[in-house]
Amino acid sequence: MSEAVVSLDTPKELERVPLVTNDRKLSWITESVSDIVESKTPLWWWLGFLITVPIALFGLICIGYQISNGVGVWGENHPNGWAWDITNFVFWIGIGHAGTLISAILFLTRQKWRTSINRASEAMTLFAVICAGIFPGIHVGRVWMAWFLAPVPNANGIWPNFRSPLLWDVFAVSTYFTVSVLFWYVGLVPDLATLRDRAKSRVARYIYGLFALGWRGGNRQWRHYEMAYLILAGLSTPLVLSVHSVVSFDFATSIVPGWHTTIFPPYFVAGAIFGGFAMVLTILIPARLCYPKLDDMFTRQHVDKMTKIILLTGSIVGYAYLMELFIAWYGANQYERAAFWNRAFGWYGWAYFCMMFCNVVSPQIFWSKKMRSNYIVVFIVCQFVNAGMWFERFVIIVTSLAQDFLPSSWGHYSPSWVEIWTFIGTFGIFLSLFLLFMRFLPMIAMSEIKIVTPEADPHHPMHRKEHPATATEGAH
């Protein structure tokens, strides 16, 4: 794999796999990342875009149809007041966790391998949160009154109900989205300046220039920039943990057996990271295929590290599943016991076992290094995880509601085509946005990845034989 040049006279130290392989120079990084944006749009992109956009549009038509007629066009009923809508919301919100985790928490913990994946995963986060945000917006019965959720003074002097977890959701998700956008955008500024400087058309130069906010790459700018970035990372870190905790309160603070569980906040956060990383891999493995040049930046070690996180968080999730069962039994409350019994063996038992297999069993394959380095296996397992995490939310929401306290009001739920297509439509939106992102913005944080190259490290052994590097990088 790597053939780093290590001089024989240095003390024996454990070989560190370089983050950018093949001794790529800084200029190569700039060239290859910018090239994606600057070169002619490849055919596969058009093909992909022409598939995802109609899907997205049809999803939007479904939403229009639903808003026009009422929530009745979905399959929801009494007692299943929520089903795919909130399942999809929590699913997408969960996916939105990986990006900020990678960019903020890994930044604060100085995990340098984050640099080649953070831009794309942050973008993915934003798009996932956009998809997530659709559902709470449209699932209400009177969409045009959804502004009642905002704490704005009105003529009636009625405030929102600050006791409601749904309101906390509104705050948590909107805060998360705002901070994530800022974080992502701040990270983009030096790279936008690079694109501006390289742009050949006036329009591109103008637009990139506009968003680059006059970045020149001076020392003072870097000093302020890095401090701002650090502060945003600090702000984002608690949000990563809080958003999904708050989302889990929607369930945990209720009294529905199967929802009313104190284990939910940590278990939801672990699940979100689990699902988020799976989605990052789902996106990046094909992206790397399309751009073989990225191989040197998005290496096997990134995949390896992410699969390890998937293994860890998947096991936490598995532990939580089992602990829920144990507590339901140990608590000796017949309603709780029945809820979990029905979850596994009731009407939707098949969904439970899907979830168990996908989330708990399938990631266990990552104990094997061989499997971790096999992209096909990794990709397949990630699809299991994506499906499994969706099923997890479905299982929590629907099985608990379908069979709760009074057997008389138990009721089946099955989705309508509108709901199914709305969900598929959000994938269209998500992928369309991601394709646009790939096309118009640098997928890899050039400025950040340069910092972790050997060329940028004055103490790196490679500099000992050669000239002392002048390599503090700036905008090229």
Add this chain to the structure above:
Amino acid sequence: MKRIFQHPAEPTTGKKYWRSLGQRENSPEFRGWLEREFPQGAAEFEGGDVSRRNFLQLMGASMALAGLSFAGCRRPEKHLVPFTRAVEWSIPGKALFFATAYPTRKGALPLVVATHDGRPTKVEGNPSHPASQGASDLQTQASLLDLYDPDRSRFFLSKGAKSDAATFEKGLDELIAKAGDGAGLAFLLDDVSTPSRERLRGLIAKKFPKATWTIYEPLGGEKAGVFGPGIEAVPVFESADIILSLDHDFLGTDGDVATSRAFSSRRSVNKGPDSKMNRLYVVENRYTVTGGISDHRLRLPASQIGSFAAALAAELGAKDAALAAVAQAAKFPVAKINPDWVKYLAEDLVANKGKSLVLVGSRQPAAVQFLVAAINASLGNLGKTLVGRKSPAAPAQNLPQLAKQVSNNETRAIIIVSGNPVYNAPADLEWAKLQASVETVIRVATYEDETSVGATWHAPLAHYLESWGDARATDGSYVSVQPMILPLYGAWSENDVLAKFAGLPKPAGPELVQDTFKSIVKPADFIVAWAKFLHDGFMEASAALPTALPFNAGAAGQFFGQPAPGAIGENIFEVVFVADTKVDDGRFNNNGWLQEVPDPITKLTWDNAALISPSSARQLGVRAFGIRASADEGIREPRADGEVDMIEVKVGGVTLELPVIVAPGHADHSITIALGYGRTVIGRVGVGTGFDAYKLRTTAAPYIATGASIRLTGKSYPLGITQEHGVLEGRGADLTRQATLGEYKDNRDNTEYFKKMGMDAHIPKNVSLYTNPPLNQPDSIDPHAWGMTVDLNICTGCSACMVACQAENNIPIVGKRQVIGGREMHWIRTDRYFASEGDKDFDEPELVSQPMMCQHCENAPCETVCPVNATVHSEDGLNVMAYNRCIGTRYCANNCPFKVRRFNFFDYNQRKLTELRKWNLISEKGTEDSLKLSKNPNVTVRMRGVMEKCTFCVQRIQEAKIATKVAVRDSGKVRIPTDAFTTACAQVCSAGAITFGDINNPESTVSKIRASERGYRLLEYLDIKPRVTYLARIRNPNMKMPGAEKIGAAMKSKHGHGQKHEAAAAHDGGHA
């Protein structure tokens, strides 16, 4: 004080209208009435207990007389415009109440109808009449919707072409002119006994002596005449300690409000363990509400009821030679019946001679009815628990006799008023063909139905709320029927038609009824007496006096001549045709409220189905509904889309294919099919609902047909069943508590006995971190605290409360598809559970019904989760909904442990049910004008996307509060007088199972009932503090009876999964 009314000036040109006969005569009395502010009738209530309601009734009646209200009489149409000047007494938004009555084949139900601005909006029982005492029933509640049904017959049709009233009248005149002595003239009417009809019949008989008079009721029962012609036996439930019902659903389709009230008066244990509670044995083929409330129930095919009666008579005959002789003469095949059941039942009956009561369903053949009469005679019940009553109606011929005359070409003209013989006559008569062969068919009916097709004339029939009339109540008393509104479509009443034939002018007002009144009452002062009659709605002390019941055992031969019913067995079934609990014989088929209210037992809406027993289902391998089933039981699970299997029922060569429901507790080798569905000519609501079982009915076997075969056809059909799951899942001790009378007595000193059942036996005391300030100072803002009790001991599950609530609170119907989707909107529902030990035995499970409405939890879980504060608590302890504030997140419904919140998934009030899924922009918006009239103006009509639920009839609470505040002025005593009003559900309940009131007022009925040791609240462990208290059910089994020891076992605690746990809890002393 005399104030002159300022009436609108009479038109000087054009037609002149009289407000009443009095005005026409312009008599001094009339002018006195017109001008006095307080008409004479008012004086009778001065100084008495005049409640607000009485006052309004009085005023309403007075206005009717004074010719000021719509109800008064024919107002000129030009006055039907918005008031430019306020009409005195009429306050917009305030209801006026008028007494009237709803004539049915069981007798009229006296009513008080609320009208708003001249349109009736709610029907209630007449609280002053003993037969109603304020209660009413399912069909009566829903009859209001019939009035406003946009599919009602609106036009006079001449051979199907649109005509008008004048031409129709001319047509009648021609017919009458040609009729001569009436030979060939036939009248066909339904079985409603009204004095005016009888009087007119007399006049017609004088004018047309040869005209025939036929009464047909498809579900009128076998008129056996066991006690002689014209004498019917009436049970006196108040005096019966032991009741045996043989295929007699006296609390359901075979009974009425008065029966149910009388039964529950002896069923109730409100006086504690020493209450004189009756014991009910039921033998029936399918679960009915009567079987559901019984202490001992035997499932037996309906064709074997005779065999059971014979076995019982033989057992009793051991000590009574006369009975033994009768039993001997009766030739019923021997059926498989547990001899212990008969033996100990007989023992119990004998021990209670003169205080027992044996009832038999009118669908049973005359032989069985005679045998039961003999049993009652032997038990000394005649004259004690069973009294006689003379039928006031003169005898008439029956439909087969008329059919014979028609086929012999003896009939030239036939006048069919209501009824629907083409649809519901026995199939072997081929009535449609017969009717087509008659020269002139005059049809007067509320709908253009099967019988109207091809009729020479079809005229719209006025609804009872549109016409003047009179009737006999169930107790035989003389009641008045007065209109609340002008006929919406210029319809004629039955009296109008009959008057025409009697040679009288078509009455413009109450004259005809007044003449009847004069002839019956012979009042000294007509005006006063008539005013009182209208105001009260009935004639005091006019109830039929009990007569002797002459039982002649010697007549046995006459009754036992009929052939015995055919045998049933392996693959030979009997088919039992029953009245539908909702649409009756099909007359209410176009009523959406009734179509959508679930059947009390099967929970089926919008259809009928064949009910078969689980064993029969297992043999056939059909899909089950409502019970837990698994593949190894041979019964398949239902599909989530409601699809169930269809079977083909074949009786005497005629086949009917219809969906099948596996009915727990149903007799084997027996199929029950409700009549009244599968109509072919019907409005938009009823079209495509159910299957027509009349096809299988013959004159010979109108109720029970034997020798039927069934087979699975492989097709499936979607059924809208509101309760998917009917098993308690071991939660009986928590949800539906019960004990036997013996256990109740044994624990009389343990006030915690019923409160510590199930999980409540060992859940630690709730400690709430959140103190609820308004609850801790209940008196600070509002002196009231509203609460409700539901007595499971007397609730039969009849579901009248569901429709009463629907009428009161403008609850929309959603249609079959939406019911299948689980979106019915009822604010109160009746949960029905089948229970057996271990939820295993569905052949003979127990049944329990539990009305479930918003529990108005003091610590309501819905309130904390609503993000927009749309559902909050009021000072008087209501969990209220602000529809305007609701955005429809449905979170509250999810967090409601009782799942009583209802969400408007579509714009049910604004859209046709067939166009719910059409794009908003292209589908037509709005409802039929006539349906708008039916709405209660004091209740918001909800739009789509908002949540709704039971409000404890908050509009009634507010009305009472306002009235109280107005009355007390500045004195500050704003507490509403004790029990001054109640909710719609509590008001309609004839059993008195629901009580509503102020629990802060120690004098209120609800406070007293709430304090009962039987009271418990649901899901206490959640610390939600519901304001609804359920009272545990008490059953009174005869411990000697087989299976008695198991009674109630299923309801007892089975939480957890081990006996050990159970034993430990029992040791704590809290267990049932």
